[in-house]
Amino acid sequence: MLANIVTDLTNKLDEFSSNWWFLLVIFSIALLDSVIPVVPSETTVIIGGVAAGQGNQSIALVIFAGAFGAFLGDNLAYTIGDKFKGTVQRWAARKESRQDRLDSAGRQIRKRGGMLLITARFIPGGRTILTVSSGVTSQPRRWFVLWIALATTIWASYAGLLGYLFGQTFENNHTLAFWLAFATALSITGLIELVRWLRERRKHAAA
Template identity: 40%
Template sequence: MDLMATIENAMTSPFIYLAILALAILDAFLPFLPSESVVIAAAVFAVSGIPSLPLIIVFAALGAFVGDHIGFLIGRLLRRRRPGGRLIRAADRIAPHLHRRGGALIIAGRFVPGGRTAIVTASGATGYPLARFAPFAAIAAVTWAGYSGLIGYLGGAAFESNRMLGLAVGLGLALSITALGELVRYVLRRRRAAIAAG
């Protein structure tokens, strides 16, 4: 069996929804897991109708939302068990920003590699109110799932006759947008440092 047939079998299996859900949950505290890549890949194949793009987005968003709350809980537990630990000290440095601009950080952190883990854990560790955290986590989860699903779907639609190329374009586009975001963040951070030094 060739690689493309194996990928197609995995992406068109009804178990793909459970895989998306599980990866999106686990990605909150194991950021090396490829949840976004799997959502994009499944969405490339959704062009043919199987799997369903709306279900991909729903399961990805649900997984991201649940995972964010698990990460939040981990932050709370770490605060209780290791109040002077390195992670807690780092969370304390983030706390003023989180309590001032928490919503924006929670949403933006979802799109920064490793940012989701840092922000949701810091939210729990700093005592950020769960009632404020949950709505922003929901917005971040739905936005991320929709973005990932649509990127994959557009890549699949543009290269319907060659799904592997559609998959490569979808993943490449997601990586390019992430890299561009990181570049903008780096430039803004350097500019702020230059102004502060200046």
Template identity: 35%
Template sequence: MTLVGPVMTSPLLYPLLAGLCSLDGVLPMIPSEAAVLASGVFAHSGTPSVVLVVLATALGVFVGDHLAYGLSRSVLGPRLINRSRHVSRAVAAAGRQLDRRTGLLIVMSRFLPGGRVTMNLACGTARLPLARFSPASAVAAVAWAAYTAGLGFVGGAAFVENPLLGLGVGLGLSFAFGGLIELVRRRISNRKPHPGHPAETLPARAG
């Protein structure tokens, strides 16, 4: 925390947050969430500004979303996606759901582990028009930025004497919330009838 302190009071923090969140759109191993949470923890003391933290983060997320979207529509996109069977399956599964509630899916994916990159790649692969992708991406970026910085801010308020503990609590709550959304999503998916289920085959046979 001694090393992080000077960064949090520097004007360079805001472009740093924007850059990290942009790169995180194509390189998920970058710890942008931890950086935003830490900024929120320190923002409780008045420096940095929590409003500027949210704006810089949202801008970075929005740009990162479009980097992944553009990459998936490029010549290199399919090659990179198909290099990993897990990624290709996840992108294909997300793409099949884009015809229904596109905006809601894009927003919800920001709160799922790995969901942001997968959904953005799926939108690009499916050739979703920017007129539909960009507004949903903007809403998702602002929502995630406010949520993540807010968790850090609350953690900083609750653990004034120990900012590191506030950061840890913020990370824990973020993971728990993402896991809860994923659990709800899986339960909803499991309730849907599968191909070959009697509920689907009966009308065809009756006809």
């Protein structure tokens, strides 16, 4: 039963992803996911990559649509944080623990810099928290834009090329290509999060 549902779903995605307007879907979901992390936008970029691997899309356009949508979305998240920073700061000032967390977020962003923005881009939900926090803690806008441009390009290239390579390898099996690419993406994201957790644990142990 579940296998039939999955097969029907991926067949539909195969049909949709072959249309030119699927690039608009990739762009829109990447933008919205930066602000409202409900459905991981990696999924649509991977599907677009699979379609490109099977000759139904341009991999360059798939990567561009994902990167540009994510870039605009991350900047929108920063703007939201910047616009409401007064409200957040007043809310944090009412309780010492809140103020400590807010101050800590600002220090971490300044200390770890752009690499933190790149790493967070691979963590659904985490990237939204960080981009909004960048606005709340008044990080320089130009600095933010430059690093986010790099982060979203790396992220979209990673997801799109995974789908593209698996799409070429399994040209006659869209379902297998998608699920293998998706599982690989999840594994890499999990590995990044595990390495980050181990490093933080080591720092706490040293302290």
